[in-house]
Amino acid sequence: MTDQACNPTHADADLILKLYDMRREPVMREARRFMGTEFWPQSADDILLLIRDFGSRHNEFLRQVIGYWEMAASFVNRGVLDKELFLDYGNELVFTYAKFRPYLEAVRAATAPTFLGQTEKLITSSARATQMAETMEKRLAAAPSNHARSPSYFRSGKERALISNILP
Secondary structure (H helix, E strand, O other): OOOOOOOOOHHHHHHHHHHHHHHHOHHHHHHHHHHHHHOOOOOHHHHHHHHOOOOOHHHHHHHHHHHHHHHHHHHHHOOOOOHHHHHHOOHHHHHHHHHHHHHHHHHHHHOOOOOOHHHHHHHHOOHHHHHHHHHHHHHHHHOHHHHOOOOOOOOOHHHHHHHHHHOO
């Protein structure tokens, strides 16, 4: 792990503010609310069901939030945005990663090996981000009663079985 020296510029600050503005867009807020407060995967199958639920509003939310964080992480990974400055405000990215990390291997095997790849690269390249992710994972694991509720976004059992059987 190597932590990039913190030497942010005015351009870094401007990009952070633009990323913040994008998060405030109404549909993005709705997508972030779903991913942060309603979607609590208990298995890789929960994630795969949502990924394969093409055309649903919740699938759109997943793609919007994951795409946003992957884009932001890519900026950091490629040196466009200062890592330490980003991590000052990157708790939501780390939280999203911590929710998905236990299931990443299986999700990648079933979908794409690059799923959350930029996010993972950012987190594993920084001792600070790694510690943040480990802390969030422990908190998530220690409080299952807070999030182990029945996923309201899933379709009926019959529709779930149909989606699972039709789509790879």
